[in-house]
Amino acid sequence: MSKPSxxxxxxxxxxxxxxxxxxxxxxxxNVFEKYAFEPLETPAMENLDTLMGKYGEEGDxxxxxxxxxxxxxxxxxxxAKIGFEKLLEGKSSNELTERALKYDLTxxxxxxxxxxxxxxxxxxxxxxxxxxxxxxxxxxGRYREFTQCDADIVGSHSLLIEVELxxxxxxxxxxxxxxxxxxxxxxxxxxxxxxxxxxxxxxxxDITVAIDKIDKIGIDKVKIELSERGxxxxxxxxxxxxxxxxxxxxEKIAQAIALFGDSAEANRGLEEITNVVKKATDANITxxxxxxxxxxxxxxxxxxxxxxxxxxxxxxxxxxxYDDLTSLFGVKESMPGVGISFGVDRIYDVMEELNLFxxxxxxxxxxxxxxxxxxxANFSFGIMQQLRSKGIACELFYESAKISxxxxxxxxxxxxxxxxxxxxxxxxxxxxxxQLATGxxxxxxxxxxxxxxxxx
Numbered sequence: 001m002s003k004p005s006x007x008x009x010x011x012x013x014x015x016x017x018x019x020x021x022x023x024x025x026x027x028x029x030n031v032f033e034k035y036a037f038e039p040l041e042t043p044a045m046e047n048l049d050t051l052m053g054k055y056g057e058e059g060d061x062x063x064x065x066x067x068x069x070x071x072x073x074x075x076x077x078x079x080a081k082i083g084f085e086k087l088l089e090g091k092s093s094n095e096l097t098e099r100a101l102k103y104d105l106t107x108x109x110x111x112x113x114x115x116x117x118x119x120x121x122x123x124x125x126x127x128x129x130x131x132x133x134x135x136x137x138x139x140x141g142r143y144r145e146f147t148q149c150d151a152d153i154v155g156s157h158s159l160l161i162e163v164e165l166x167x168x169x170x171x172x173x174x175x176x177x178x179x180x181x182x183x184x185x186x187x188x189x190x191x192x193x194x195x196x197x198x199x200x201x202x203x204x205x206d207i208t209v210a211i212d213k214i215d216k217i218g219i220d221k222v223k224i225e226l227s228e229r230g231x232x233x234x235x236x237x238x239x240x241x242x243x244x245x246x247x248x249x250x251e252k253i254a255q256a257i258a259l260f261g262d263s264a265e266a267n268r269g270l271e272e273i274t275n276v277v278k279k280a281t282d283a284n285i286t287x288x289x290x291x292x293x294x295x296x297x298x299x300x301x302x303x304x305x306x307x308x309x310x311x312x313x314x315x316x317x318x319x320x321x322y323d324d325l326t327s328l329f330g331v332k333e334s335m336p337g338v339g340i341s342f343g344v345d346r347i348y349d350v351m352e353e354l355n356l357f358x359x360x361x362x363x364x365x366x367x368x369x370x371x372x373x374x375x376x377a378n379f380s381f382g383i384m385q386q387l388r389s390k391g392i393a394c395e396l397f398y399e400s401a402k403i404s405x406x407x408x409x410x411x412x413x414x415x416x417x418x419x420x421x422x423x424x425x426x427x428x429x430x431x432x433x434x435q436l437a438t439g440x441x442x443x444x445x446x447x448x449x450x451x452x453x454x455x456x
Contacts, residue, residue: 009144032127101133114329122155152339166280177356180308186291189269198235212292
């Protein structure tokens with residue numbers, strides 16, 4: 001029998017880890033709620049045609065497809081063979097798979113809006129905290145199953161939305177102690193203008209997919225990839241000039257204006273960036289024209305939140321505007337949208353590495369009642385239930401055992417206090433309370449036990 005294991009790129013979470021993750025969820029959720037977003041959940045799986053073609057060629061490759069039920073049925077063998085042959089050719093096959101695990105929360109959200117457009121009040125503001133799956137190569141900070149925290153608004157063209165989302169990033173990161181984050185900003189309108197400067201709008205995907213990798217592979221390899229994608233040397237030189245824009249935010253914008261000249265599309269993108277940077281004054285915004293976010297659905301401002309430079313984690317969030325996303329699902333009327341996402345798993349790694357979690361976050365049980373015998377345990381159980389009814393988390397050691405064993409159990413669980421009630425204590429209506437971290441032990445009248453524990 002093989003040793004138990006879990007799929008590569010997935011993890012189990014014990015109590016200590018979950019408390020830290022819930023601390024992150026709670027901080028982000030509180031900010032979402034403060035900005036009037038309401039919660040939503042969608043299924044773990046979506047129909048395959050809901051997801052395919054929405055993320056670009058790179059993203060489509062990372063979608064986890066789910067095999068249809070009943071493929072082992074002899075009647076379905078031939079269909080399955082045909083479906084598998086189609087998959088080998090890089091095509092989708094309804095005979096083999098019709099569903100997939102969701103790749104992100106944005107496309108399922110757009111699908112939800114399209115299905116419920118007559119019921120929702122617009123602008124519709126929702127947040128969503130759920131796991132997503134990607135068939136990626138596992139590495140530090142990159143998992144096949146991970147949790148996203150998204151906030152999206154649909155139904156408004158106002159740039160104040162982008163300003164609010166930048167502020168949400170700032171408030172959440174500061175609340176979590178990640179003060180030296182960097183929020184990069186660019187516009188797909190500028191990238192579209194770059195494609196046209198390089199010969200036409202059909203170059204957009206080739207250029208964005210390549211430059212989206214610049215942090216990982218460097219500019220020289222980006223130029224090689226652009227060449228392999230069919231760009232001429234002159235076009236590659238234009239992209240390189242664009243990527244070499246540097247300086248302060250104002251200096252970068254001035255250089256971009258000079259590069260694009262009278263391009264109306266580029267100027268609109270630059271005006272939008274300038275507007276957001278000026279209004280979101282609290283956020284640590286950096287204009288970064290190399291930011292591409294290689295997802296096809298973005299149409300305007302795009303964001304990427306980067307971890308502090310002292311940790312090698314990279315992106316801890318991202319998003320942008322997708323003004324025509326719901327049209328993919330047959331919505332005829334204009335339904336502009338903007339959204340951001342927090343990468344909770346990477347945020348967790350950042351906080352661990354920088355030691356940002358509160359010291360007492362791993363403590364959930366305030367007190368343990370030692371088992372001093374059957375009669376004493378029954379008496380202690382009644383006292384314990386009174387404390388629980390008033391909000392004090394506590395437990396009773398179930399079995400009668402040596403005191404040393406009970407102390408060892410309490411210390412391993414990081415419990416703060418041990419409450420000892422023997423026959424003498426029952427007769428005289430008091431208990432002994434020992435603070436396990438310091439070893440200090442005190443006599444406490446039972447009627448005062450709640451006040452004693454709640455003030456410590």
